[in-house]
Amino acid sequence: MQVRPDDIMKIKVKFFATFKEAFGAEEREVEFEGRRSVLDLLNSLCDSVERRQVLFEGCAKLKPYVKVLKNGRLIEHLDGIDTQLVEGDLIAVFPPVGGG
Amino acid sequence: MVKGFNGVIARVNLSTGEIKKEKLNEEWVRLFIGGRGYGGKIIYDEVDAKVAPFAPQNKVVIATGPTAASNAPAGGRTMIITKGALNGTLACSNVGGFFGPEFKKAGYDMVIIEGKSPKPVYLWINDGTIEIRDAQKLWGKKPDQIEEAVKSETDPKARVMTIGPAGVKLSRIAAVMFDLNRAAGRTGVGAVLGSKNFLGIAVRGTKKVEIADPAGLKEANSQARKLLKEASIPGEALPTYGTSVLVNIMNEIGGYPVKNHQDAYFPTAGQTGGEAIAEKILIKKGACAACPIACGRITEIREGKYKGEHGEGPEFETTWSLGVMCGIDDLNAITKGNYLCNEYGLDTISAGVTIACAMELYERGYIPEKDVPFPMRFGDAEAMIKMVRLMGDREGIIGDLLAEGSYRLAEHYGHAELSMSAKKQEVPAYDPRAVKGIGLHYATSNRGGCHVRGYTVGPEVLGWPMQLDRLTYEGKAGLAKMFQDFTAVVDSSSMCLFTFFGMPNMSDYSPILRAITGIPYTDEELLKAGERIWNLERLWNLKAGFTKKDDTLPPRLLKEPIASGASQGEICELDKMLPEYYKLRGWDEEGIPTKEKLNELDLETPL
Incomplete structure (x- = not known):
């Protein structure tokens, strides 16, 4: 799906476990104009130093084991943090989780 | 002499009442470590692989490994090894709680249960002494009633492992319950105990287990705790x-199986997740012996029909199994179903998957109405709870079949393909169509469908x-093998897999095992021991009649x-992984270990 620069797209973002507390909600909807990446999205959501520290360890580098899924696929297996978004994408952000 | 063990194995013949003490085989500790590995070697050598699981000739080994009672983090697990009731594999079920260290401090490393008692009995192991005690009044009671009565007959500080009503009724998915709520759940070990008229063990121990290098162990434990x-x-x-x-x-x-794997996504599954549990029912965390993690959940139902139960x-x-696998997102009902499984002594994975199987059979019209006392539909939480009761009590036609597990249930109604099992054991909560490597592990796991013996979900x-x-499929064969061998070491040591x-x-484990035992295990030797254990279990299964055809998944x-x-759209193409897996294992195309591989592992050629 092609995105034109002036298109408005809506992206749904879900936060889980400890990230739900850090970002104050389990689910948010974000509106963007034009072409955006996962990095743009997460940057826009990190609206305080505290929130930024939750996810990032550098300008464009996520902390180890922060898991970001685009429509159920880890972004590592797409284009990483530069993965492009399109209207209707669902982004899920997880802290390290495990169990069995 | 090898340290970290008492050097003593008890052998109890329930048919004759004879109790013997035997020396631990130190060479076997080097080769098989302890617990699962060592216990598997005992069963391999002493029990005919063709014997029926409920025959008196089957034996049960209740075993600890070197880390029990050593203060190694999460190092107090107990293993029950036997020919499993559910599928006849060389079964081992692994459990936490506090029994393992207590047992070890009572002066024993393992106990071998043989024969069949003429009447229900339990063992009272008290700092070295062993008594066979009458259990007729306790037979068929719930674990909490048994634990209370046994403690009052023995010692209030005793640790108790017991079967519940499901084990007594020989349900093939019966667990053995430890410390009331911890379950050696898988493979139907509870039914094997039931078949021997053996209720369980109460143990009290105050002895110290000698450690080879106490200072080294202190340092190694401290480093491990820091990592965790x-x-x-x-x-x-x-x-x-x-x-x-x-x-x-x-x-x-x-990848979260829904309605007997008819789907793998459930929109409201989050209502039952860890976050919801913390918010709605959690009272406090629970930890097993020497565990710094504390993943256990002590809970109370705070609303609805079951309010106040804890x-x-x-x-x-x-x-999952009592939840979305049955199309249910009611956390209170799931929790109630869990409590009931603990009261009956049922494996919750097999119980839930079997109920889901019955729901699909019913909805498709394969179970006639005359066989069921009420409709068994997906999403009906009350039906799920009532089905746990029918299963635990073996009540009626359907209860009797539910207690046999999903494969026998589905086969009875002519649709074995609807049993979500591998080697007749119900597969867990990770859908292999969405996580390819775990599918290979389910298919090749020596005890049948199981996630913890090769947890490829990690990576x-x-x-x-x-x-x-x-x-993707590439590299998953090597991944499954690596996890299977690694886990055999962790299990056999008595440590919890979650330490991983x-x-x-x-190299995170080897300093602990060296310091405890005094055996100069290298990392390579330990991994080789894990591979040896895996191959020993495989050889047993081949002798029992399993073949390459059994290394598969439900259609x-x-x-x-x-x-x-x-x-959406994914399937699991096992054929893309299995041949490579056999090759990496050093097995031939039929999945049989080659002579070269067995020589390399110091295993005899039995076939």
Whole structure:
């Protein structure tokens, strides 16, 4: 799906476990104009130093084991943090989780 | 002499009442470590693989490994090894709680249970002495009633392992319950005890187990605890949210089986996840012996029909099996179902998957109305709870079949393909169509469908200790083998698999095992021991009659694409992994270990 620069797209973002507390909600909807990446999205959501520290360890580098899924696929297996978004994408952000 | 063990194995013949003490074989400790590995070697040598699981000739080994009573982190687990009731494999079920260290401090490393008692009995092991005691009044009671009565007959500080009503009724999915709510759940070990008229063991121990290098162990334990504290999964995720923290990520990736694997995504699954448990029912965390992680959930139902009931759980697998696997997102009902399974002494994974199987059989019209006392439909939480009761009591036609597990149930109604099992054991909460490597592990696991003996989900989903693509096949054969061999070492040592979430290298374990035993194990030798254990179990299964044909998955998982969610359209192409797996294992094309491989592992050629 092609995105034109002036298109408005809506992206749904879900936060889980400890990230739900850090970002104050389990689910948010974000509106963007034009072409955006996962990095743009997460940057826009990190609206305080505290929130930024939750996810990032550098300008464009996520902390180890922060898991970001685009429509159920880890972004590592797409284009990483530069993965492009399109209207209707669902982004899920997880802290390290495990169990069995 | 090898340290970290008492050097004593008890052998109890229930047919004759004879109790003997035998010396631990130190060479076997080097080769098989302890617990699962050593116990497996006993069964391999002493029990005819063709024997029926409920025959008196079957034996049960209740075993600890070197780390029990050593203060190694999460190092107090107990293993029950036998020919399993559910599928006749060389079965081993592994459990936490506090029994293991107590047993070890009572002066024994393992106990071998032989024969069949003419009447129900239990063992009272008290600092070296062993008595066979009458259990007729306790036979068929619930674990809490048994524990209370046994403690009053023995010692209030005793630790108790017992079967519940399901084991007494020879349910093939019966667990053995430890400390009331911890279960050696898988493979039907509870039914094997039941078949021997053997209720369980009460144990009290105050002896010290000699350690080869106490200063070295202190340092090694301290380093291991540091790793577990600093790693995010055991240091934060598991203690905060318990194992059910996995619900959301498995659901988001579309790998969370729904309605007997008819789908793998459930929109409201989050209502049952670790976050919801923490918010709605959690009273406090629970930890097993020497465990710094504390993933256990002590819970209370706070609203609805079951308000005020309390207990332990649900864990992730139970949240799923009694939950969305049955089309249910009612956390209170799932929790009640979990409490009931604990009261009956039922494996929650097999119980839930069997109920889901029955629901599909019913909805498709394969179970006639005359066989069921009420409709058994997906999404009906009350039906699920009533089905646990029917199963635990073996009540009526359907209750009797439910107690046999999903394979025999589905086969009875002419649709074995609807049993979501591998080697007749119900597969757990990770859909192999969405996580390919775990499918290979389910298919090749020596005890049948099981996730914990080769947890490829770590790298395939959780990114631990590295991130792999869950949807590709490349490299998954090597991954499954590596995890299977590694886990055989961790299990056999008596440590909890969850330590892996902070200790991903064998070099994180080897200093502990060297310091405890005095055996100069290298990392390579330990991994070789893990491979040896895996191959020993495989050889037993081959002798029991299992073949390459049994290394498979239910047809639905091989052929039927996932209907919705993030993994929509995926199937599990086992053929893309299995030949490479056999090759990497040093097995021939039929899945039989080659002579060269057996020589390399110091295993005899039995076939």
